[in-house]
Amino acid sequence: MQIKNLCKSYKKGIKTIDSLNLQVNAGEIYGFIGHNGAGKSTTIRCMVGALDFEDGEILIDGLNVKNQALDCKRLMAYIPDNPDIYDHLTGFQYINFVCDIFRIDGKERNEKIERFALEFGLEKNLGDLISSYSHGMKQKLVIISALIHNPKLLVLDEPFVGLDPVATHKLKEQMKELCKNGSAIFFSTHVLDVAEKLCDRVGIIKNGSLVAEGEVKELLKDKSLESFFLEIQNA
Amino acid sequence: MRNFFAIFKTQVLSYFGINKMLKGGKKGKLRLAGLIAVALAIGLFLSGCVYLYSFVFSEIIPLVDIVPTFNSVSALVCFVFSFYIIGETLFGFKDYDVLCSMPIKTHVIILAKLSLLLLVNAVFSIFLVVPSIIFVGKSTPLTFGYVISSIVMAIFTPTLSLAISIIVGVIVAFISTNFKNKGTAQTIFYFLLTIGLLVASFLSANPAEILNKIAFFAPIYVKGQTSIVYMLIYLAICIISVAIIITLLCTFYKKLNTLLLSKKTTKNYVLEKANTSSLYKSLVKKEIKRLFSSPTYAVNCCMGLVFTLFLIGGLVYLSIEGLLSLITPDIVLMCAVFLPTYVVFSFTLAPTTCCSISIEGKTFWLIKTFPIDVNTYFKAKLTVNFLLNTLVAFLSTIILGIVFGLGIEYLLLLAIISFAMPTFAGTFGLLIDLRFANFKWKTEQEVVKSGQGILFCCLMAMVLSAMLGVTAYFWGLSNPLIYLILVAIFSIIINAVVLVILLEKGEKMLIKLN
Numbered sequence A: 001m002q003i004k005n006l007c008k009s010y011k012k013g014i015k016t017i018d019s020l021n022l023q024v025n026a027g028e029i030y031g032f033i034g035h036n037g038a039g040k041s042t043t044i045r046c047m048v049g050a051l052d053f054e055d056g057e058i059l060i061d062g063l064n065v066k067n068q069a070l071d072c073k074r075l076m077a078y079i080p081d082n083p084d085i086y087d088h089l090t091g092f093q094y095i096n097f098v099c100d101i102f103r104i105d106g107k108e109r110n111e112k113i114e115r116f117a118l119e120f121g122l123e124k125n126l127g128d129l130i131s132s133y134s135h136g137m138k139q140k141l142v143i144i145s146a147l148i149h150n151p152k153l154l155v156l157d158e159p160f161v162g163l164d165p166v167a168t169h170k171l172k173e174q175m176k177e178l179c180k181n182g183s184a185i186f187f188s189t190h191v192l193d194v195a196e197k198l199c200d201r202v203g204i205i206k207n208g209s210l211v212a213e214g215e216v217k218e219l220l221k222d223k224s225l226e227s228f229f230l231e232i233q234n235a
Numbered sequence B: 001m002r003n004f005f006a007i008f009k010t011q012v013l014s015y016f017g018i019n020k021m022l023k024g025g026k027k028g029k030l031r032l033a034g035l036i037a038v039a040l041a042i043g044l045f046l047s048g049c050v051y052l053y054s055f056v057f058s059e060i061i062p063l064v065d066i067v068p069t070f071n072s073v074s075a076l077v078c079f080v081f082s083f084y085i086i087g088e089t090l091f092g093f094k095d096y097d098v099l100c101s102m103p104i105k106t107h108v109i110i111l112a113k114l115s116l117l118l119l120v121n122a123v124f125s126i127f128l129v130v131p132s133i134i135f136v137g138k139s140t141p142l143t144f145g146y147v148i149s150s151i152v153m154a155i156f157t158p159t160l161s162l163a164i165s166i167i168v169g170v171i172v173a174f175i176s177t178n179f180k181n182k183g184t185a186q187t188i189f190y191f192l193l194t195i196g197l198l199v200a201s202f203l204s205a206n207p208a209e210i211l212n213k214i215a216f217f218a219p220i221y222v223k224g225q226t227s228i229v230y231m232l233i234y235l236a237i238c239i240i241s242v243a244i245i246i247t248l249l250c251t252f253y254k255k256l257n258t259l260l261l262s263k264k265t266t267k268n269y270v271l272e273k274a275n276t277s278s279l280y281k282s283l284v285k286k287e288i289k290r291l292f293s294s295p296t297y298a299v300n301c302c303m304g305l306v307f308t309l310f311l312i313g314g315l316v317y318l319s320i321e322g323l324l325s326l327i328t329p330d331i332v333l334m335c336a337v338f339l340p341t342y343v344v345f346s347f348t349l350a351p352t353t354c355c356s357i358s359i360e361g362k363t364f365w366l367i368k369t370f371p372i373d374v375n376t377y378f379k380a381k382l383t384v385n386f387l388l389n390t391l392v393a394f395l396s397t398i399i400l401g402i403v404f405g406l407g408i409e410y411l412l413l414l415a416i417i418s419f420a421m422p423t424f425a426g427t428f429g430l431l432i433d434l435r436f437a438n439f440k441w442k443t444e445q446e447v448v449k450s451g452q453g454i455l456f457c458c459l460m461a462m463v464l465s466a467m468l469g470v471t472a473y474f475w476g477l478s479n480p481l482i483y484l485i486l487v488a489i490f491s492i493i494i495n496a497v498v499l500v501i502l503l504e505k506g507e508k509m510l511i512k513l514n
Helices: A040-047 A069-075 A091-101 A106-119 A135-147 A165-180 A192-198 A216-220 A225-234 B002-022 B025-060 B063-083 B086-090 B096-101 B106-139 B144-176 B182-202 B207-214 B218-224 B228-261 B279-293 B295-301 B303-318 B320-326 B329-347 B358-369 B374-403 B408-436 B452-476 B480-512
Strands: A002-011 A014-023 A029-034 A055-060 A076-079 A153-157 A184-188 A201-206 A209-215
Touching: A002 A040, A014 A040, A014 A209, A029 A040, A029 A165, A029 A192, A040 A055, A040 A153, A040 A184, A069 A076, A076 A135, A091 A106, A091 A135, A091 B279, A106 A135, A135 A165, A165 A184, A165 A192, A192 A225, A201 A216, A201 A225, A209 A216, A209 A225, A216 A225, B002 B025, B002 B106, B002 B452, B025 B063, B025 B106, B025 B452, B063 B106, B063 B144, B063 B182, B063 B218, B086 B106, B086 B144, B086 B295, B096 B106, B106 B144, B106 B228, B144 B182, B144 B218, B144 B228, B182 B279, B182 B295, B182 B303, B218 B228, B279 B295, B279 B374, B295 B303, B303 B329, B303 B374, B329 B374, B329 B408, B329 B452, B329 B480, B374 B408, B374 B480, B408 B452, B408 B480, B452 B480
Parallel strands: A029 A184, A029 A201, A076 A153, A153 A184
Antiparallel strands: A002 A014, A002 A055, A201 A209
16 A cells, blocks of 8 residues: 555645655555544545545555545455444344445355354344444444455554453454455554554654654664654654 | 523534534535525425415314414424434433533433424424414404414424323333334334324314314313413413423433333344345345434335325225215316326425435445445435335326326326436435535434435425426416426426436535545
């Protein structure tokens, strides 16, 4: 995934994202860090096609998000910070709906639904309406529906918020497994410890611009990500 | 009192997206002015209809009964418009946790939540009663006291409707907690209740008679028009009844809220086998489930279906053969000429599409991020309107045409019209919702009952039906075939226009939404 000179303004003359450039390679976990209002969610929403942007381009596997939106969306999955999904469907109906959209055939979808439901501990709840789910259960459902179609790019916005420790561990394992299979992962987080341990590379965004980027070991040297981040924020 | 006004203000500001417009600079304020103009136009249209109906009623009931009859109509309509949204208004609203955690008394929250509904119903009541007073005043001199007391009592009538609708709403919500799909169960109950009310009014030859039976308070209203004492009694009944209900509600509010919001879950669930569907079919299923999971959405947008079921049921009750023996060829032709007006009024007033994008609310990110082709998405939304409005309008028109023995040329023209008009309304509603989509609602009512989409669709349906009705009355009756040909051509043209706009601009409009 490549972002080239991305610019996004909500109000005329005020750039929320200003000429952002970054790249995430296959098999890599990229952590996107920044203060509140730095432009993390805006960047992510532009990447996944939820938000239109004025300038620049975003390429996924060589495909342009603007001109080849559908092909790009087929390659990626998005897990937002708030799992707002269809409350009127049951968990099972929702996953089935996602499978229909990503055209997963019957046999494969049955196997995957069963596997992921067991892994995330939702096998007893899939028959209930999503409106009866807790925040964490909804988040698990969104994660299952994101993983179910083997995305080449997984984009996550604050994915660990609301998840119990077991589910957090499972998600981290799934992220690593996806990477092993050649997918790329881009995620934003405020949990710097997780980013430090999980990511191959990190990018720090401040006021809409990337101010630091690189491999975790090289970038931090002897510092922790927290102290590095605070230094940048106070600079 | 300060808390009451603070909550009430936030409700008013979110109504019709008023706050967004007020903060939207010159353009926003212009939109607000436009919105007020549309609301006023709808009110005036309604008043015009009441005036016409007063004229019709004056032929069958004494003049003195006309104003009380419209007061009863107002009570009934306010009840029908309130009972299916009362659950959503009072229980589990989105700011429930925030408000309940604040140092605000429960009755203040409840009163503030009900006040907007009461205010809208009171305005509606005025629009209904004032034209009938004007009509009566034109035929016979009225005293100042009569006019004032009639209006004051009419303003308070919706409180009585509200008190009853709270009882019905709570009972229905309570019963539906036994079902897994609570929303769908509530929708079915409300449909049955609406049909029941329609059937009750249908069973009486005299509309005023049944209205006065249902509206048990009507005799006091009549006396209150000429006596201050009775007027005060009437007002006391209205205020005390709603006060008792609200006091009871406050006493058990938190218990009720917990009970009514409890969800039935499946015990010992065994994973089902998944069935595959095409993208289009899957989207249609999702849309239908969304529609019927919300009583507010379903009842509001399927009224044409309910009216038609009622009409067909009524014909069966009256026995079609008996009815046919009474119908002369002239009457059949008159029915054919006025059928387009009926179709427009019943099936285009609230197409399912007029709020189907807004109702996605916070889940809209799914549509934006999933690989869903925009045209398939639009097609799925239009299909639901097609199934519930177009198809029912088309089939019922054909059936009625065949039963009444209409000529093939009339049948064909009416088939085109009954197909094209609801289809047009569906596309028009989708375009309007694309233009004025509001995803930041707190209750579904904000987009379903008071959204800009529904407002514009109502206005469009009223203008169209008025235009057709007047043309039919003054010209169509003497030239039925030419009239129907022109209406058919007109309906095809307006369909083509909105379809071209949707195909050309729909995708861009959807991309802009977020």
